[in-house]
Amino acid sequence: MISIFIIPFGRLIYLPIPGFIGLKYSFIFSIFIFLIWVLTQNFKLKSTILLSLPFLSLLSLFYIENYDWILYYDYIEKAGIDAGNITGTTESSLLRVVSIFILTAYSMVVYSALVDNSTRIILSARVFVIATLLSSIIGCIIFSGVFFGLVSINDLEPISVGSPHVIDDIFYRFNPGSNVNEFSMIIAFALFLLYFAHFSKYFTFFISLIFIICEFATLTRSSWIGLLLGFLIPYFYYKKSIFSIRFFLIFFIFLFLFLTFYHSSPFIQNLIDTRTAFDIGVSGSDRLMKFDYVYDSLVASPFRLFFGFGWGTNLYVHNVYLQILYELGLFGLIMTLVSLFTFTRGIFLMRNSRYKPPLVGIFIFIIISFLMQHLLYHIQLWFVIGFIASAAVTFKSTKFYTP
Structure with missing residues (x-):
């Protein structure tokens, strides 16, 4: 539960050691969780299917495009606006293999610890939601500090992944301790997990409003789309669920807040216009160039098309499917998707119940996020994958809930 609690804090909890500031404490802690579990407990057999991804990634190092990339090297962006430039980061394909092994192993621990234990599932959901709430409160303090000029961009460097994402030195794109896109996903996961936390109606409603406002402040369109579809699709399929009632209540309140914010100032109005426009913008053009590069590289070689260029060789495609396709090829992508689906x-x-819609919603959200982000190395993703797999098994025979 401690390992789950520290996930939403990201780099708000960091190692003040030169060269290790960017290493999240939650990732380090997950290593100890895995080692303790190996020494004291057993993994559920079903969870071992997740090991197919680290196995394939390790195998790919034998035919990696450049063997120098296995150890430390300066990462060069392969495509997009910064194509051919050193990103300023040091990479290692071998360490990336180790990382994906640790993350999938952590998901195995989560599944093995929670499956068939509804009390632990509820507790873990509560822990994650409360931690996200506390992290969001810290984020609100940072947001206010930036808005009133009390916090500078330099002050944010130790606790912000990548650039701090401050617009016009006023608007802090909400990301306490994380990349802005990453924290938007943490909030989304917390919104879905509220259905398993069993808080009171009023407390649930209060937290939902805070999370929705913070989600809006991230200005991450992919999460907005994923959340919208993750709520809407289960609603139309499971029309009798309490899930739908809460959704529409929160939706109308969000619409009211959205319109209020929109008309509050020209700056906010312009900000919203740019984030909701159909124009893909510079960021979208950059990603399309990266997508084209993946396609052109793979079709040029039948071997690379089926087996890829090696793990950790194209990290910032902003599309998990294309990233795995480039690194592990068509065979690796199919095997990975089959493993995750299985x-x-x-x-x-599972039977129709109050728990099925949010589980389906999380699954839809992950599918959408895979299309638009590079979240393969986010520990919250692997926690949630372990959570939904265990919850589905635990609540599979629960009767339909009628409010």
């Missing part, structure tokens, strides 16, 4: 398929096999 691990979580209990969501679609």
Whole structure:
């Protein structure tokens, strides 16, 4: 539960050691969790299917495009606006293999610890939601500090992944301790996990409003789309669920807040216009160039098309499917997707209940996020994958809930 609690804090909890500031404490702690589990407990057999991804990534190092990339090297952006430039980061394909092994192993621990134990599932959901709430409160303090000129961009460097994302030195894109896109996903996961936390109606409603406002402040369109579809699709499929009632209540309140913010100032209005426009902008053009590069590189070689260029060789495609396709090829992508679906398929096999819509919603959100972000190395993703797989098995025979 401690390992779950520290996930939403990201780099708000960091190691003040030169060269290790960017290493999240939650990732380090997950290593100890894995080691303790190996020494004291057993993994559920079903969870071992997740090991297919680290196995394939390790295998790919034998035919990696450049063997120098296995150890430390200066990462050069392969495509996009910064193509051919050194990003300023040091990479290692071998360490990336180790990282994905640790993350999938942590997901195995989560599944093994929670499956068939509804008390632990509820507790873990509460822990994650409360931690996200506390992290968001810290984020609100940072947001206010930036807005009133009390916090500078330099002050944010130790606790912000990448650039601090401050617009016009006024608007702090909400990301306490994380990349802005990453924290938007943490908030989204917390919104879905509220259905498992079993808080009181009023407390749930209060937290939901805070999370929605913070989600809006991230200005991350991919999470907005994922959340919208993650709520809407289960609603139309499971029309009798309490999930729908809460959704529409929160939706109308959000719409009211959105319109209020929109008309509050020309700056906010322009900000919203740019984030909701159909124009893909510079960021979208950059990603399209990266997508084209993946396609052109793979079709040039049948071997690379089926087996890829090696793990950790194209990290910032902003599309998990294309990233795995480039690094592990068509065979690796199919194997990875089959493994993930097999691990979580209990969501679609369980009976209709109050828990099925949010589980389906999380699954949809992950699918959408895979299309637009590079979240393969985010520990919250692997926690949630372990959570939804265990919850689906645990609540599979629960009768339909009628409010």
